[in-house]
Amino acid sequence: MTVRLGDALPSGSFESDHHSLQAGLRAWIENKTGHPAGYLEQLYTFADRDREPSSDPNTRRISISYLGLVREQSALGSDRPQWLGWxxxxxxxxxxxxxxxxxxxxxxxxxxxxxxxxxxxxxxxxxxxxxxxxxxxxxxxxxxxxxxxxxxxxxxxxxxxxxxxxxxxxxxxxxxxxxxxxxxxxxxAKIKYHPVVFELMPNSFTLLGLQQTVEALAGLRLHKPNFRRQVDQQELIEETGEITSETRGRPAKLFRYRRSILEARALAGSRLPIARD
Amino acid sequence: MTVRLGDALPSGSFESDHHSLQAGLRAWIENKTGHPAGYLEQLYTFADRDREPSSDPNTRRISISYLGLVREQSALGSDRPQWLGWxxxxxxxxxxxxxxxxxxxxxxxxxxxxxxxxxxxxxxxxxxxxxxxxxxxxxxxxxxxxxxxxxxxxxxxxxxxxxxxxxxxxxxxxxxxxxxxxxxxxxxAKIKYHPVVFELMPNSFTLLGLQQTVEALAGLRLHKPNFRRQVDQQELIEETGEITSETRGRPAKLFRYRRSILEARALAGSRLPIARD
DNA sequence: CTTCATATACTCGAATCGAGTATAAAGGAG
DNA sequence: CTCCTTTATACTCGATTCGAGTATATGAAG
Known part of the structure; x- marks a missing residue:
């Protein structure tokens, strides 16, 4: 999902009052798109010379790109950018x-x-x-x-x-x-070892909803029982106690993300055979 | 390991003839340090305003940092920078x-x-x-x-x-x-899912040498049998047929990195429970 | 009440992993 | 020469995880 502004990513030059780029960007996004940015990380800095074929080959335009995740909001009127699947x-x-x-x-x-x-x-x-x-x-x-x-x-x-x-x-x-x-x-790559998916989910969600979000990101179909087991043993979510009945099929339990767990657990083990003694 | 230039990382401004920053940097490193850069990846772009406390708060210095790995070379004379452990x-x-x-x-x-x-x-x-x-x-x-x-x-x-x-x-x-x-x-983080360690190893090396390199990076002691098993089943290395007898203990087999394997294998599996059908 | 669709629970064998043991081959001390 | 230290290499074993699949529960639609 990306914000659409005539088939361009949202961008601007970095004059801001903020000391950190990240903070400035956060404010800018909220102001410009109306969506508060949840997760935000620096992506890559593009600085090759031939980025714009039309322009002077002796200038270099530097773009510091960021990856941000926000929850999709209800329609906000046509003056605001719309979401478009990538x-x-x-x-x-x-x-x-x-x-x-x-x-x-x-x-x-x-x-x-x-x-x-x-x-x-x-x-x-x-x-x-x-x-x-x-x-x-x-x-x-x-x-x-x-x-x-x-x-x-x-x-x-x-x-x-x-x-x-x-x-x-x-x-x-x-x-x-x-x-x-x-x-x-x-x-x-990130969703495999860091629970960023939850930045895209509403406060309460079903397991199928979560799975479909991951599937949308990965562009793959996942194995339902194993997906549930994985989520389950990571202890990242808990039941809200409520049940939803969106059309068709057995109603599903609603879950919420346990933000606190992040501080207590090592995400996706170390993969190094550490010696203990 | 880092190049020492009076307790600073090697750096310079990015005027170069090269179209890509990466290519320019590669040439610059080789020229400046005498070590050819093996692996090179963009690290992070630092652009906060208070990076240099002494300077004018209304200017912003932008540094695009790169992480490079090179094989340690024999001493090259005192005019060249020396290696120093981090x-x-x-x-x-x-x-x-x-x-x-x-x-x-x-x-x-x-x-x-x-x-x-x-x-x-x-x-x-x-x-x-x-x-x-x-x-x-x-x-x-x-x-x-x-x-x-x-x-x-x-x-x-x-x-x-x-x-x-x-x-x-x-x-x-x-x-x-x-x-x-x-x-x-x-x-x-990278050494866990991508075999970049080999960029630091000489052409042929012992398993203990490889383990000690990983240990130096991770700052941890590893479990020898399990480390060998892991390396072994990744099929990333092969015996050269030769044997080394560095002082003390039973002589060890020498191994070399199989560069070709990278193209054929998925490194560190997907961690997503993919549905197959 | 049957069928369909989805939710949720459980099973089973294979592969991996943490931890440890056992044996082999060199050099040096006595 | 024998023993000891040191490092190399091979193997074991139980616990956990993982891929793949099956079974049952519960709502809505007809």
Missing amino acids: YEYFPWEDHRDRRPPVLDAIIEGLDEWASSDSEQHASRRHRIDHAFGRVGPGWNEDLALQRYELMYEACLVAECGRLRGPGFGRAMAGDHRRILATGIARLR | YEYFPWEDHRDRRPPVLDAIIEGLDEWASSDSEQHASRRHRIDHAFGRVGPGWNEDLALQRYELMYEACLVAECGRLRGPGFGRAMAGDHRRILATGIARLR
Whole structure:
């Protein structure tokens, strides 16, 4: 989900009264979008010279990007930006229903690009196979940025100067789509070891709702019993005692996030075989 | 390990002919330090206003920091910067031999600071308990930055204007020690799911050498049999066939890193309970 | 009352993990 | 030479986690 301002990410120059960029940004977001920012982390600083193909090659525009998560709010009138799912811009990243059919055309285009340079053929081929899961354990949702970068290099997206073919997905202003891809990749990696999903949930929610949110982020369908077990043994949520009956099926218990637990537990164990003595 | 230039991190302004910052930086490092950079990733962009207490509060200095890993080289003459272990600057982060005795004094100072503000007492106390492992599962090496930030807020490090007490660890220029803490924390987290350690190893190495490198990064002692098992089943290394006999003990087999494996395997599984069908 | 859809609970074997033990091979002390 | 120290390497065992699947509960719709 991203704020839409004519297919651009919300941005501005950083003049602010605040000492820290983060604090200034928080105020700016709330003012500009009407949504208070819950979670906020620095994403990446883009400073390459050819970010804007049209401008003077001797200037360098520096963008410090942030990843923010906010709860979706009810409609706020048409003067406010609307929410738009990010799969508009990255249709090949959504594997929830099925492997997106558009992937075939993308991979065909990439293969063509790989073959077009006999010297780099093998290395390009390796990158494609890896990023799109043709080797190894299959599709890896974390590689969203690598996939976009390959498509950019191969000129399969409209941002590329000399686009060939249709241009996959909806384009964005400047290099905003690259920034968004960076954010998606970061967020997809992050949800695995830090409970940021809850910043997107309302105060009380069902387990299915939580699962569907994670699925939307990861672009994958998850295994319901195992998802519940995982959530359960992390002890991150507790029942509110209430029950919801949204249309169809057995009513579900409502849960709330236990903010306090964060301080008491190590999230996603250490993975290092520590010696104890 | 960090390059020493009078207790500062190597830095410079980013005028370069290169289109990408990363490429320019790579060239700059090699030129300046004589060490070719192996692994390089953007770390964090520091842009707060009060980074340099002495300067004009209406200017903002922006530093884009990078984390780089290089193999240690033989001495190159005294005109080149020397390597210095980072535990000079963060003695409380080295738990390889034992819990560092200096931690007692640090925690005492922090407790005093927490108590000095009755309104924030509880929240400060929580942060201290969490960062220094007094609650939950104990010491967590990944929290190096949080620990430094607490010490900075409590004015227990010399960078703070109104230092009280001795000032723990060796100070660095400007906010370089905060940057270094950021890098340590990032690297400690990274080695758990990405095989960057090998960027620090020579072409062939023993398992103990590898373990000691990881231990130096994590500041922890590891369990030898389990460390070997983990390395082994990741299939990241292979025997060279040779044997080393560095002084003392049974000679060890030499191993080399299998660069190729990276493309074929998913590193540190997905942690999401994916549905397959 | 049956069917459908969803919620929730439980099972089972495989893989992984923490912790520890056992054996092998070098050098040095006596 | 023998024993001891030191490091290398191999193996064990129980507990926990994980992938995958099954079974039962409870509402709404027809």
